[in-house]
Amino acid sequence: MGTQVSVWLWHDDPGEGPRYVDAVFAEAERINQLMSTYIEDSHISMINRTAASGAVVADRELYSLIQRSLDISVLTHGAFDITYDSVGQHYDFRQRQRPDSETVEVEKTRIGYRLVELDEATGTVRYLEEGVRINLGGIAKGYVVERGVDILKSRGVRHAIVTAGGDSRLLGDRRGKPWGIGIRDPREDGEVAITLPLSDEAISTSGDYERFFDEDGVRYHHILAPSTGEPAEGVHSATVLGPDAVMTDALSTSVFVMGVDKGLRLIASLPDYESIVIDAAGAIFYSDGLAPPAPAADTPPPGDR
Numbered sequence: 001m002g003t004q005v006s007v008w009l010w011h012d013d014p015g016e017g018p019r020y021v022d023a024v025f026a027e028a029e030r031i032n033q034l035m036s037t038y039i040e041d042s043h044i045s046m047i048n049r050t051a052a053s054g055a056v057v058a059d060r061e062l063y064s065l066i067q068r069s070l071d072i073s074v075l076t077h078g079a080f081d082i083t084y085d086s087v088g089q090h091y092d093f094r095q096r097q098r099p100d101s102e103t104v105e106v107e108k109t110r111i112g113y114r115l116v117e118l119d120e121a122t123g124t125v126r127y128l129e130e131g132v133r134i135n136l137g138g139i140a141k142g143y144v145v146e147r148g149v150d151i152l153k154s155r156g157v158r159h160a161i162v163t164a165g166g167d168s169r170l171l172g173d174r175r176g177k178p179w180g181i182g183i184r185d186p187r188e189d190g191e192v193a194i195t196l197p198l199s200d201e202a203i204s205t206s207g208d209y210e211r212f213f214d215e216d217g218v219r220y221h222h223i224l225a226p227s228t229g230e231p232a233e234g235v236h237s238a239t240v241l242g243p244d245a246v247m248t249d250a251l252s253t254s255v256f257v258m259g260v261d262k263g264l265r266l267i268a269s270l271p272d273y274e275s276i277v278i279d280a281a282g283a284i285f286y287s288d289g290l291a292p293p294a295p296a297a298d299t300p301p302p303g304d305r
Contacts, residue, residue: 001036001140002211003165009152010159010175020155024148024162031147034062035140037085037133047125048085048133055117055124063123066116068246069139073113076254076266081226085135086110088224096213098220107131108229137222142204142249145169149245166205166252169245173199184209186236186278193278202245206252207237225257232257234280242273251275260285 005028011017034043043059050056058066069082087107090099099107110131117126136143141164148162149169160171161179170179178197185191186209196203208231212221225232238255240248251273255263260277267275267287275287 001032001137001144001164002038003141005144005148005162005164007148007152007163008161009157009171011157016155020152020157023151023155027147027151028144028164031140031144034059035065035136035143037089037135037137044134044136051125052127052130052132055119055122055126057123058125060123063118063125065136065139065143065246066125066134067118069134069136069250070113070116070118072139072247072250072254076251076258078113078226079257079262079266080138080250080254081111081113082134082136082138083111083113083115083132084224084226084229085133085137086131087229088135088222089133091220091222093211093213093220093222096215098215104229111226111229138206138253139246139250141165141167142169142202142245142247145202146245166207166210167202167245167249168204169202170198170200183237183239183276183278187282193284194276196241198241201241202243202248203239203241204245204248204252205237205239206256208256209236223253223256232259234259235263235277236280236282237278238263239276240267240273241275242270247273264288 007021007024036042037045043062047056072080087104090103110129115128115132117128144164145162145167146169149171152160152171158172159175162169178199181196181198181203182192183194183205185193186207206223208219208221212219221231223232235256238252240251242248255275260279264287267273274289277285
């Protein structure tokens with residue numbers, strides 16, 4: 001899915017630990033083959049090619065994540081929308097390519113989660129218009145790290161981190177003390193803006209520094225506002241903490257798109273989740289359940305934070 005997966009764990013048996021890491025990587029690749037739009041013959045790519053012509057029977061696991069994505073679209077009033085790829089497909093950040101304004105105007109009419117129709121009885125997916133595409137990039141990495149932690153738990157591991165891009169799931173603590181998880185400074189490469197002491201929790205960060213290029217003083221990045229089809233403005237990064245990485249992944253994207261005020265109001269309505277937002281001026285905002293942390297010297301594990 002265009003990102004790096006890493007696993008950190010403690011285990012008493014030095015022979016078993018690496019095998020458990022391999023099991024997490026194998027699961028990540030299995031999900032990648034199912035859900036990555038970068039793979040021509042993945043199941044999601046097949047759905048994108050054919051679902052506008054008629055209902056397509058979806059893999060049950062994929063169907064469930066699409067259903068959950070649509071539920072989150074309703075929760076966020078469309079700020080989270082997996083049909084953003086109708087425009088997103090026209091970006092190539094490595095080649096510094098972006099769609100022109102005419103293309104955006106045409107393709108943004110195909111953005112809308114209500115254009116995806118699911119049938120629970122038959123397990124099918126159908127698109128209501130030609131040109132609609134879905135992309136689970138805003139939720140599937142959270143699913144990967146949750147599945148990774150499930151695998152480690154089932155093998156008796158009690159202390160671990162599984163990270164995929166900006167999404168991490170912590171299993172337990174760091175053998176008696178919290179993990180020190182860094183939120184990246186969005187404008188200073190290699191610098192950490194905030195370090196949070198966390199245990200047994202998920203944390204996701206969406207930032208305009210993950211996939212982007214700058215052109216004529218404008219940053220074009222991968223987090224698109226569904227209402228405009230253009231990169232969302234006003235926020236450099238949005239971090240969400242909570243018990244479920246699938247939700248923190250989707251909510252960090254949602255808060256980024258909604259902006260500071262609306263995004264933090266959304267988080268305030270979800271008792272199990274908290275958020276930290278760094279706006280376009282570099283100001284840091286915390287949801288009601290968080291207090292600004294004291295400076296910490298702990299070094300975070302690697303991850304696109």
